[in-house]
Amino acid sequence: MPNLKVAILCAMVGDQDEALAWYTEKLGFEKRTDVDAGGWHWITVAPPGQNDFEISLIDPSVRPDIEPDVRSLMARGGLNGIIIQTDDCRAAYAELVAKGVEFTSEPEEVFYGIDCGFRDPFGNGFRLTQIADVPAPVPSS
Amino acid sequence: MAATVTAPPAPPARHLLRARDHVDKHYADAALDVPALARQAHASPAHFSRCFRETFGETPHQYLQTRRIERAQELLRLSDLTVGEVCVAVGYRSLGSFSATFKRTVGVSPTVWRDQVRGEALVARIPSCFRREWQRPRAVPDTTR
Numbered sequence A: 001m002p003n004l005k006v007a008i009l010c011a012m013v014g015d016q017d018e019a020l021a022w023y024t025e026k027l028g029f030e031k032r033t034d035v036d037a038g039g040w041h042w043i044t045v046a047p048p049g050q051n052d053f054e055i056s057l058i059d060p061s062v063r064p065d066i067e068p069d070v071r072s073l074m075a076r077g078g079l080n081g082i083i084i085q086t087d088d089c090r091a092a093y094a095e096l097v098a099k100g101v102e103f104t105s106e107p108e109e110v111f112y113g114i115d116c117g118f119r120d121p122f123g124n125g126f127r128l129t130q131i132a133d134v135p136a137p138v139p140s141s
Numbered sequence B: 001m002a003a004t005v006t007a008p009p010a011p012p013a014r015h016l017l018r019a020r021d022h023v024d025k026h027y028a029d030a031a032l033d034v035p036a037l038a039r040q041a042h043a044s045p046a047h048f049s050r051c052f053r054e055t056f057g058e059t060p061h062q063y064l065q066t067r068r069i070e071r072a073q074e075l076l077r078l079s080d081l082t083v084g085e086v087c088v089a090v091g092y093r094s095l096g097s098f099s100a101t102f103k104r105t106v107g108v109s110p111t112v113w114r115d116q117v118r119g120e121a122l123v124a125r126i127p128s129c130f131r132r133e134w135q136r137p138r139a140v141p142d143t144t145r
Helices: A018-026 A068-074 A090-096 B014-026 B035-042 B045-056 B060-078 B081-088 B095-107 B109-115 B121-127 B130-136
Strands: A010-013 A030-036 A039-044 A052-060 A080-085 A102-109 A112-118 A125-131
Touching: A018 A030, A018 A039, A018 A052, A068 B081, A090 A102, A090 A125, A090 B014, A102 B014, A102 B121, A102 B130, A112 B130, B014 B035, B014 B045, B014 B060, B035 B045, B045 B060, B060 B081, B060 B095, B060 B109, B060 B130, B081 B109, B095 B109, B109 B130
Parallel strands: A010 A052, A080 A125
Antiparallel strands: A030 A039, A039 A052, A102 A112, A112 A125
16 A cells, blocks of 8 residues: 555635634644745645644635635535644633634533634634543443 | 626625524523524524525524534433433423424434433444534424514
8 A cells, every 4th residue: 555644734715814814823833835826825834843734725716616615615614624633622722712713612521532613714613622541431321 | 698797696794603603602501592693693683594594594593493402412312311401401491392392303202212322322432523513403393483
């Protein structure tokens, strides 16, 4: 089998400049790439210290044929999927709330640890998860 | 013949998603209802309900009811709370109203449903955020209109 790993995730955002500011100023991510590609930018960000993975901030206007659909999905909360891991969910939650990040749920104990959810300014959903050292037992049936 | 050019529809306003998120976060508050959600969105209940339905395909009342029933199903499946305790925990003031809505939505009473799903505890291994979306009932008749 080939040796594969995930390197870049392309995330649709409503506005690249606003997204870059949000990722860097609210989440504390680093800007890794910002290339003017002639009318649009290739921008990537990543958490400090994580060198093998980046998120590319994609403006849906690169695909005018689907842009209205993508923007509509974003605004309706239909684009979710980035799960961010932390070693202290409650502390990270408090810090991000203080920075004005919009949370959709408070930290909750679940079988895999502690978990809560938040959104970027465009409606994209994120999970913030602290993985438990030992998963909780399955409730007895 | 010239092609007809239509402007792309504007994306739904962000405040509607905030209202939906507010339901997810505060469903347990028995005082939460459509007028309260509309006030938060700075809109009249009728206008708010219409926009919400156009955006999400169901009224805010239906969304609130199905979220509460979904949370009730979660507690019935995974906790040892009594049906009365579950009723209060998901934002109902009346056990009769809770039981009637549950039966209308799910097809059986909370007690019968609990007996039916007790053997399905492995579903607890699915992350809670996905369970919330996947398990939420979709068809509760809207009795507010």
